[in-house]
Amino acid sequence: MKRLFTVFLLVFGCFKAFGQQHNMSKQYVPAGDPAVEQKIANWQDLKFGLFMHWGTYSQWGVVESWSICPEDEGWTQRRGPYGATYNGYKAAYENLQTTFNPTKFNPEKWVKAAKDAGMKYVIFTTKHHDGFCMFDTKETDYKITSSKTPFSSNPRSNVTKEIFNAFRKDNFMIGAYFSKPDWHTENYWWPYFPPKDRNVNYDPKKYPERWQKFKDFTYNQISELMSDYGKVDILWLDGGWVRPKSSVDTTVEWQRGIKFDQDIDMPKIAAMGRQKQPGLIVVDRTVAGKYENYTTPEQEVPAVPLDHPWESCITMGNSWSYVPGDHYKSVQQIVQLLVKIVSRGGNLLMNIGPGPDGDWDPVAYERLQGISQWMKINGEGIYASQSVAPYSTGNIYYTKAKNSNTIYAFALSDQEKVILPATVSIKLKDIKKVKKVTLLGSTQNLKWKQVTDGIDISIPAKLQKTSGLNEAAGFKIVY
Structure with missing residues (x-):
């Protein structure tokens, strides 16, 4: 083949x-x-x-x-x-x-x-x-x-x-x-x-x-x-x-x-x-x-x-x-x-x-x-992950954990220190029901809502500039 x-x-x-x-x-x-x-x-x-x-x-x-x-x-x-x-x-x-x-x-x-x-x-x-x-x-x-x-x-x-x-x-x-x-x-x-x-x-x-x-x-x-x-x-x-x-x-x-x-x-x-x-x-x-x-x-x-x-x-x-x-x-x-x-x-x-x-x-x-x-x-x-459509949208890149209902969305920063917007839009059409969303490296609770083409994650004002993250922020989405 x-x-x-x-x-x-x-x-x-x-x-x-x-x-x-x-x-x-x-x-x-x-x-x-x-x-x-x-x-x-x-x-x-x-x-x-x-x-x-x-x-x-x-x-x-x-x-x-x-x-x-x-x-x-x-x-x-x-x-x-x-x-x-x-x-x-x-x-x-x-x-x-x-x-x-x-x-x-x-x-x-x-x-x-x-x-x-x-x-x-x-x-x-x-x-x-x-x-x-x-x-x-x-x-x-x-x-x-x-x-x-x-x-x-x-x-x-x-x-x-x-x-x-x-x-x-x-x-x-x-x-x-x-x-x-x-x-x-x-x-x-x-x-x-x-x-x-x-x-x-x-x-x-x-x-x-x-x-x-x-x-x-x-x-x-x-x-x-x-x-x-x-x-x-x-x-x-x-x-x-x-x-x-x-x-x-x-x-x-x-x-x-x-x-x-x-x-x-x-x-x-x-x-x-x-x-x-x-x-x-x-x-x-x-x-x-x-x-x-x-x-x-x-x-x-x-x-x-x-x-x-x-x-x-x-x-x-x-x-x-x-x-x-x-x-x-x-x-x-x-x-x-x-x-x-x-x-x-x-x-x-x-x-x-x-x-x-x-x-x-x-x-x-x-x-x-x-x-x-x-x-x-x-x-x-990163490890033991697979590609998942749409692979990337804008500055956000996606991976999927093998044999699980977990997707990671990495928002790449345009500078060393990560500055997050008030809303992060994750474009994942095939997710029916999201159970949990977390920001890797943070204990802050996040709110989200499902929309037609994925989910919108609300980032608290304090977290937007003080996440302590560098290079890229990773969001973990369990569905």
Whole structure:
């Protein structure tokens, strides 16, 4: 059964995003595995997750991986003292391995901040496109645990294992981001040819033995992650240009650049992953079929609900990876993003890029603390909720608690402090009889009356300006 996607609405006027902009395929195919379907349902209830892009690139404060890609795009620019020639820049970039020493690495600090903010799952970049592995792979020495890397002497040098273990202890669902393309291995970018763009730089059909080595390399690395890192719930695969040629959608601009068949045998990889991790959710981004178990609109939010599982991955700052002095979204922007996404039935995966010292920018902790204060009051209308028509009217966004007669209406504020009008109109046509209306975070009794298209809630004069609420007010309606 295949279903068409809906149109999208950008939440902010301008996002600074790198790499693939359109990370949605046009068709969705259910996984067809009961264990996977159940885990997807469990994941959908979590609503709020943490994404982390981290690697040697954080030392330069540049975009993750993309500056070594020989494409003339805004996010691939090579700047600084090494940028005069491509080869010189790439050599200096790869030499960052020899200075990477994030001695402030303390995943328990991240767990506490993320948990307090109401996050329920984590996706960590075990390997980005540049090929540098943040785990102790046996397939390459280009890794954080290599003797070439200063941090390898640290007892916590296998940072993927440390992160997964720390978050798992606090009952987070665990996700391994893994880049299918690898711009370091000679079996993807063969040194015999110069790299031309993001794609493999030779024809796999002309050199099948070399491509087979790349397939084995990829399979073995994913097998390591599925075998040696405890319980893993999500395999989040990026780099959608590594795909069977038959799956290329030529109506999507970036996919038109895929000239070769880059089939890595996803059925074999998924079968192995699920044999080692039963019920594993596989997210093969943009490659339609039963291995794209949920879709991942990047830096955007659907205008209306989608009829399949989805997650918006959005940066807290302007960039995916650490940039000194990055501009972080306000608590108000993040909370309202979460409300908008959840009202459409999706999850928010919020990215924070750790710095070269192994910690987040202090501003990120401040933002999470502000989100925490809001979630402690309003989380009941976020978790395990479903979209409900009309989804939103004006500045009011709706969610419905699963398997109950409870609807939440979130009135988004145009400033940090919530100022309520004398009357709040809730547009819900199908409610026959309302039993109770409350304002989350307030003990004040509210009066309401049912009208043709919903209910009108009267807000006492004192409560209008002194509710003590920030970012968005949540009304709980039991019927």
